[in-house]
Amino acid sequence: MTPWERVETGLAALAVDPDGLGGLWLRARSSPVRDRVTGALGVIDLPQRRLHPAIGDEQLFGGIDLTATLGTGKVVDRPGLLSTPGLLVLPMAERTSPGLAARLAGALDNNIGHCLIALDEGADPDEALPAALVDRLGVHIDLEALPWGETDPLTYDTDALARARARLPGVTAEAGILQDLTVVAMKLGIDSLRAPMLALRMAKALAAIAGQDIVEVEEVAAAVELVLAPRATRFPQDPPQEPEQDQTPPEPEPQDQDQGDDGEQTLEDLPLQDILLEAAQAALPADLLAQLAAGKANRGASGSTGAGARRKGNRRGRPIPSRRGRMDGQSRVDIISTLRAAAPWQTIRRRSARHEQALYIQTDDIRLRRYEEKSDRLLIFVVDASGSAAMTRLAEAKGAVELLLAEAYARRDHVALVAFRGEGAELLLPPTRSLVQTKRRLAALPGGGGTPLAAGLKLALEVSAQASGRGMTPTIALLTDGRANISLEGTPNRAEAAEDARKMGHALRLNGLPAMVIDMGMRPERSLKALAEIMAAPYIPLPRADANRLSSAVSAVLES
Known part of the structure; x- marks a missing residue:
């Protein structure tokens, strides 16, 4: 098709x-x-x-019709969108x-x-x-x-479809078809049992449209194209051949008398699973093959959007369903939801009340408005600006920051830059989305001196805390060769500097800050890999990486 x-x-x-x-x-x-x-x-x-x-639960499942309830004095229910088919x-x-x-x-x-x-x-x-x-x-x-x-x-033809709907309950399929569909789904990398069952329902519907009471091979093959092929996550592979036990070639089997002279196999002679696999392969479009090979076909299974965290608020953002709560002078009361919660109890409350009044509302009836807003994400680059290769690393960081910032307008990301060298660290670029400001701050960036890795991580932790207080979701990207030799006190001591870096790594992990460690040394550094494990961060060795590779690596980690 x-x-x-x-x-x-x-x-x-x-x-x-x-x-x-x-x-x-x-x-x-x-x-x-x-x-x-x-x-x-x-x-x-x-x-x-x-x-x-x-959409909220009240619109989906229904609730109390407040106007009719208050007008009649009786509880009047209002159906939701899911109440009827x-x-x-x-x-x-x-x-x-x-x-x-x-x-x-x-x-x-x-x-x-x-x-x-x-x-x-x-x-x-x-x-x-x-x-x-x-x-x-x-x-x-x-x-x-x-x-x-x-x-x-x-x-x-609506009349033909109506006849097919009437015929559908009587359509049957052989018992082995569902098993064949399950095997085909497994070979296509589909791990859901609903897929073969949906394919069988599709085959029965197609048989009903064709005016048949029994599902044929053509309907099953079409169901594979429509249901299983779009869900495929890998190419079907032939089973591995078993090693030969005997080197003597087997005797040729006698051929049937009705087989043609050319010995070709007809469609009826093929197993059903082979027919279905061929149908699935034919339904895979050319542009999808590369995605399947890269393991990206199952887009629906991805839960990552590369955006900031969602936060609950009480003043702004996208409204979400109200919840029971107490008035604290800060949250807003949802008047309509509160009245709906109180309406069913008015008759009982009037009977037990000492004073007559129009409406009785208790503390348990209070419903508070809630809002959900998506916070902006902040990507903090912590760059090693020490040593003879500092200018090369900083040039790469500059290019990566500019490339990532160009995408920040669509993802609402902010970027900050922390450089550590000499005896301490410095915040060169506060959180910003301005590409012009970024280029100006990165234009003249000095380098050289020792490697105060712990100081850079400490400053990144401080920037993250400030950004979290302003509603951002920070992520730290550390770019270094891992050879820390300056302690937090600013003294040259390699052992103390390594211990301080490990302590700051623990602090970042305890604060729940997502991070990534990019090793830009000529050879992978074991101590830096150990630091990444302490931070619960991915370790990415990128020797001689340019700005494009660095930007791609950071983007891949953010979207994973």
């Missing part, structure tokens, strides 16, 4: 069995091609309901929080009849739908590399 034929077939199967297949993961930014797909969602016979990545359309699905993903996954597992359409608009591979939802959505479609000229308007 062509990519667009997979789109047409996947939507048709989803229209026949929306509950069994779970839904659609549509990976595409806003474009006319995506509009063609979303415009055809009406073929799924379910009422459409649009969600938001920041529906087609749930989730735009900006790559921003879905783990909490919302768990709630939607639970709704899909309850078999109420929901079908989720996740519109993933992530620009980078690490911006993707949470793995909990990726695992439960049977149809995966990626439109990023599909041009407009290779698409056609999506039109479906």
